[in-house]
Amino acid sequence: MVENKKTKNLKEFSTSADRFEGANLLCPGCAHSIIVREVLNATNDDLILSAATGCLEVCTAVYPYTSWDASWIHIGFENAATAVAGAEAMYKALKRKNRLLQPERVPKFVAFGGDGASYDIGFQWISGAFERGHDMMYVVLDNEVYANTGGQRSSSTPIGASATTSPAGRVSYGEKKEKKDMMAIMAAHGSPYVAQVSPSKWKDMVKKIQRGLNTEGPTFINAVSACTTEWKFAPEDTIAIADLAVDSLVFPLYEIIDGHELNITYRPKNVIPVKEYLAAQGRFKHLFKPEFKHILDEWQVRVDKKWEQLQRREEARI
Numbered sequence: 646m647v648e649n650k651k652t653k654n655l656k657e658f659s660t661s662a663d664r665f666e667g668a669n670l671l672c673p674g675c676a677h678s679i680i681v682r683e684v685l686n687a688t689n690d691d692l693i694l695s696a697a698t699g700c701l702e703v704c705t706a707v708y709p710y711t712s713w714d715a716s717w718i719h720i721g722f723e724n725a726a727t728a729v730a731g732a733e734a735m736y737k738a739l740k741r742k743n744r745l746l747q748p749e750r751v752p753k754f755v756a757f758g759g760d761g762a763s764y765d766i767g768f769q770w771i772s773g774a775f776e777r778g779h780d781m782m783y784v785v786l787d788n789e790v791y792a793n794t795g796g797q798r799s800s801s802t803p804i805g806a807s808a809t810t811s812p813a814g815r816v817s818y819g820e821k822k823e824k825k826d827m828m829a830i831m832a833a834h835g836s837p838y839v840a841q842v843s844p845s846k847w848k849d850m851v852k853k854i855q856r857g858l859n860t861e862g863p864t865f866i867n868a869v870s871a872c873t874t875e876w877k878f879a880p881e882d883t884i885a886i887a888d889l890a891v892d893s894l895v896f897p898l899y900e901i902i903d904g905h906e907l908n909i910t911y912r913p914k915n916v917i918p919v920k921e922y923l924a925a926q927g928r929f930k931h932l933f934k935p936e937f938k939h940i941l942d943e944w945q946v947r948v949d950k951k952w953e954q955l956q957r958r959e960e961a962r963i
């Protein structure tokens with residue numbers, strides 16, 4: 646068992662032992678495992694974890710094996726937040742009654758869920774846990790699709806992506822709805838800390854995870870998780886794709902404190918055109934046909950507008 650002591654600094658982080666083993670059945674190049682390892686490595690504290698059904702759970706706990714070297718609860722697709730919130734409530738009750746066997750060990754409570762489990766099917770359980778104010782962190786592994794069941798669209802799937810339930814074809818350019826803004830929704834719950842991260846910017850990511858873990862109350866992390874299978878790129882390009890996502894500002898890196906104070910935490914020196922990000926993935930390849938040029942143009946306008954909004958909110962400090 647890992648000793649319970651102060652959160653690691655960056656140097657310690659980069660040299661510490663893993664609590665999430667490399668032995669798992671995730672696709673080669675899957676960003677889920679990179680993100681999970683970074684979350685677990687960002688602290689020395691004891692961890693009570695849960696994972697919703699999805700690629701992460703299915704590929705890391707194939708009976709009788711486990712990739713997790715920490716207390717880990719597999720729970721239904723919809724209620725990873727509830728499982729960890731329940732464990733946190735039990736911990737508090739035992740503490741109040743002086744019944745903790747090792748009161749000096751103070752664990753952190755973290756739930757992991759995919760975008761399908763979080764943006765859609767488990768949303769009300771996340772909302773409930775945040776409204777009740779449990780001391781926990783919720784991490785979304787956001788690959789913008791129900792990957793584990795064959796690539797169906799979720800409310801996180803962006804416009805123009807081809808998914809199995811919003812396929813691109815002769816007349817359709819794929820997904821028609823805009824990606825749900827979970828950052829805004831979770832900030833509106835009054836969460837003390839909400840942040841968006843990318844595994845390609847690991848220092849930024851680790852700082853945010855450490856802040857989320859050390860902030861009292863329910864905190865939220867949305868992590869872009871490039872999916873080699875459903876986004877259709879070569880496994881060795883995972884981090885390059887994550888970099889394109891943040892450098893094109895499709896996936897801007899920022900945090901929102903106490904529901905309102907917004908900080909942009911990474912400003913690309915050279916912002917790349919959105920179409921470079923889209924062109925690198927098979928799920929968008931149909932958008933490069935002449936008849937869908939307007940979709941590409943609209944993408945750039947949308948991203949520019951969102952970036953302006955974020956900057957205005959940061960400046961306004963409201």
Ligand SMILES: Cc1ncc(C[n+]2csc(CCOP(=O)(O)OP(=O)(O)O)c2C)c(N)n1
Binds near residue numbers: 722791
């Ligand atoms: C209530 C319920 N509905 C549907 C399923 C089937 N199911 C299991 S995993 C999954 C997809 C998970 O998608 P997501 O949460 O985005 O995680 P990913 O696999 O993409 O990491 C679905 C639909 C289920 N297990 N339980």
Ligand code: SF4
Binds near residue numbers: 672675700792874
């Ligand atoms: S399908 Fe995507 S999310 Fe699932 S294991 Fe493969 S790369 Fe990871």
Ligand SMILES: [Mg+2]
Binds near residue numbers: 761786791792
């Ligand atoms: Mg998903």
